Amino acid sequence: MPQLEVDGAALTYDDEGPRDSDAVPLVLIHGWTANRHRWDHQTAHFTETRRVIRLDLRGHGESSGAGARTIEALAEDVLALLDHLKVDRFVPVGHSMGGMIAQTIALAHPERVERMVLVNSIGRMTYSRGRGLLMGVSTLVPFKLFVAANIQRAFAPGYPREQVRAYIKASADTPREVVMTVYGAMRAFDVLDRVGEIRTPTLLVHGYHDIQLPVAQMLRMARAYPDAVVRIIDAGHELPVEKPVELTSALDRFLTHQDPKPQHG
Numbered sequence: 638m639p640q641l642e643v644d645g646a647a648l649t650y651d652d653e654g655p656r657d658s659d660a661v662p663l664v665l666i667h668g669w670t671a672n673r674h675r676w677d678h679q680t681a682h683f684t685e686t687r688r689v690i691r692l693d694l695r696g697h698g699e700s701s702g703a704g705a706r707t708i709e710a711l712a713e714d715v716l717a718l719l720d721h722l723k724v725d726r727f728v729p730v731g732h733s734m735g736g737m738i739a740q741t742i743a744l745a746h747p748e749r750v751e752r753m754v755l756v757n758s759i760g761r762m763t764y765s766r767g768r769g770l771l772m773g774v775s776t777l778v779p780f781k782l783f784v785a786a787n788i789q790r791a792f793a794p795g796y797p798r799e800q801v802r803a804y805i806k807a808s809a810d811t812p813r814e815v816v817m818t819v820y821g822a823m824r825a826f827d828v829l830d831r832v833g834e835i836r837t838p839t840l841l842v843h844g845y846h847d848i849q850l851p852v853a854q855m856l857r858m859a860r861a862y863p864d865a866v867v868r869i870i871d872a873g874h875e876l877p878v879e880k881p882v883e884l885t886s887a888l889d890r891f892l893t894h895q896d897p898k899p900q901h902g
Contacts, residue, residue, distance in 0.1 A: 638699060643717045646702025649673075650692035650718060653684045660687035660892075661728050661751040666715060667691075668733030668757075669823060670784065670808035670816055672698025675732060678881035679888065690727075692718055696815030704818025708734070708826045711819075712741040719749075730754040730888065732877055733850065734819070737826050743835050744828060754840045754888060757874050759850050760829035760858045784809045784816065793846040793873030804875070833861045840891040841865055842884065844872035866891060 640647045651673060654662075663683055665676040673691040683689050694711055695702035705711045715738060719727060728751050731739035736758020743750045788805045808816075839862055843855045852869060859865050868887045872879040 646695035649699040654688040658687045662688040665691035666731040666735030675877045704815035728752045732756040759854045761827045791874040842868040847874040849874040
């Protein structure tokens with residue numbers, strides 16, 4: 638797999654699909670402790686008609702590097718890769734933390750963002766009492782237990798247990814320093830009061846059963862977006878793998894302008 642050296646990290650990425658397509662390239666950005674393969678279904682679908690770029694963020698998957706201390710640093714990595722590939726305008730599609738990165742890019746470089754898709758993502762992390770307690774003791778419990786507790790609750794009830802266990806193992810293989818440092822970056826992320834500045838058409842697609850980043854928090858954010866379409870899917874936090882067909886269909890409709898304009902008020 639190709640890699641790009643960026644600020645002490647080797648970023649592994651895929652760059653697939655036709656270069657001569659009129660469609661703006663998609664840039665798929667995964668979430669915390671995940672990797673670019675979260676997007677396998679969407680990649681297989683969209684590379685038939687457009688260029689699709691996806692990467693393992695630093696310290697995740699097949700990319701090396703220490704954990705990023707800010708979401709802005711991760712956004713800079715994504716932009717460095719796109720500059721290397723000579724991609725100017727694009728559509729960022731971000732899942733969870735990847736959506737935080739997408740919003741950061743849209744705020745800093747609106748001229749480069751054609752459209753934007755946020756999957757199970759929000760502008761500010763707020764916590765239930767139970768979530769706050771888990772976070773408070775996160776540095777005290779064994780690392781694998783911390784990861785398992787977070788990943789287990791990311792899936793909606795009824796998702797196959799053996800698949801959940803596989804995702805827990807993959808997440809626990811991410812270096813502890815990366816997991817905890819990036820976790821702190823997510824906790825510090827806050828653009829909720831600025832999302833009204835994002836003028837690009839945006840799709841907010843969320844799992845109804847998401848207890849990591851509850852749908853109510855996304856809807857609070859959606860009210861501030863000037864041009865947003867909202868889709869709620871019967872899934873948990875891991876939409877790209879829980880309901881890949883439904884998510885891909887929602888993306889397809891949005892990217893081909895088949896969604897109606899949102900109604901405000």
